[in-house]
Amino acid sequence: MNSALKITAFTAGLATVFGASYGIGHATDDTSPKPSTAAHAGHASTAPPSVAASPGDGDGATGGAGHLPGGLQISERGYTLSLGDSYVTAGAPVDLRFRILGANGDPVTDYRTAHGKELHLIVAPRDLSTFQHLHPTRSTDGTWRTTAALPAAGAYRVFADFTPAGTSQGLTLGADLHAAGDLRPVPPATTGRTVTVDGYRVTLTGDLVPGRSTRLGLAVAKDGRPVTDLQPYLGAYGHLVALRAGDLAYLHVHPDGEPGDAGTAPGPDISFTTTAPSRGGYRLFLDFRHGGVVRTAAFTVTAADGPMDAATPAASASVSPAPEHDGDHQH
Template sequence: MNNGVRITAFAAALAATFGTAYGVGTALDPVSSAAKPGAHTEGHEAMETGHGGGREETPPGGLQISNGGYTLALQTPRVEAGRTTDLRFAIVQDRTGRKVTAYQAQHDKELHLIVASRDLTVFRHLHPTRAADGTWSTPVDLPRAGGYRVFADFKPAGADALTLGADLAASGAYQPGTLPETGTTATVDGYQVRLDGTLTPGRDSDLTLTVTRDGKPVRDLQPYLGAYGHLVALRSGDLAYLHVHPNGEPGDGTTRPGPAISFTAMAPSAGAYRLFLDFRHDGKVRTAAFTVHAGAPATAPTPTTEPPADHREDQDHTH
């Protein structure tokens, strides 16, 4: 086989691997419906919820590599599955072409990095470090080959908050996965988490996640990233990104440290979503994962098995 044929065959293989996910994503509605009065977004994604004010009709976060005058420049677009790799990237200001070095911290961090597989069975919440020149880096170990999406959630100093996304490939023997079944309870590391509430497309929805251990309510959750819980939701298909924040915060005089953590969220369209809840107890962060359907009839609670290692958090969550 000559070089030209080899290149053509390689390109065809890539298209077969990633084309399906892209095609599903483009078929989904990227724009949120209007919110009920009083809803508010922080300005960087129509899916995000807040308190008071109005909501703009904007595409969900993470679908664009460039937005608002900034670009996510992923310097490590390919890693090897099963091997720890230093993932490097930068946020570049389009007008100047320079890497951003000044950020406004949100939830105790200048930048939050999420890495998720296209089938939503692998999830990483990472906190990279920034060099003086604006280059971010963090070790990442992805267990399986296939397509992944990298999300950078940040707020440049003096600018609006943004969530940008870029594709990442993990090389190796590829076996497609399937979206985990719908369920309202999850078990992780001896903890049980129950999800109450449903997602309604185009409307604010109340979600409550209750943490227990050995059948007893956990009433001493520890603050993590400025809250008692941290919820990320990704839409199946195009991986539109929803970064939800809890109602209330530690020290506000009304919010209790468990067992219940409440959120208000909006799904931009009907369909399947994967929810990942981070919570901290006994000095360690754990992640409970759920699959839910917005716009679908409620189903009876279905327990899910303990999340495997591919849902684990980065090591700095333990400090």
């Protein structure tokens, strides 16, 4: 790669997060409709190399105007994410209810399946300190329901990732969720290229390059030995979500290969291809399943135009595991 993936402490790159969001778990106001986002058929994706600059890009943006990453808009291409209650209380489990409304204002009740589900719901605070990947259930009237854990007060971003039936492009819509309570901002986590979760060591290789499709590799080991029997999760051996610091632009990336394709091994290596829409800080959340438990390894990274400074030290961090509960993956 001509450019390297900087592993950094987010200190400078996330300064705008705390200036705009009051610290842990804060969010901006709901956005108004903007130009549509490019997407893969059947699933939301990163924007192409020409990406408009957005607030919170850290040290700048690359490319032109006309395209936005997913998750920045509450309404796009005639579809709107409508939360039942945007104001909740932190600490206790929260009952989330929402609907996807079509151009005529009616709830959408027919979806295409992607990664084994009609809709994927991501909940993250503005400082990106935590991450929840949920799979809500839908009633016949189009109302989705699930339970989320909001451990700290502040503002969160809710992402609905789905593909309406009869369409070929996926959508990722985002809305703000405000959790009341005793707000105590904390600095965002810092990581190196290796993080530890429940005895598993996950090592990140590859580089994020602004405006260019690049490959990221993640290798899973336990007790010093490579894990070669990862279990499928959402139709793959790993599921990666990337969120941009500052505005929480959503990059949903797909793994390179899938179980049963005669070319993809069940570990230890999982690879993904993605495009960073701009320079700046990102959080990567890798979900993987082993021993019947889904765990998440989180990395703090920076996409930059130049190679990473070899003299920059890389700190390690630990991430706690979370078992599956009734189809919902929470962190």
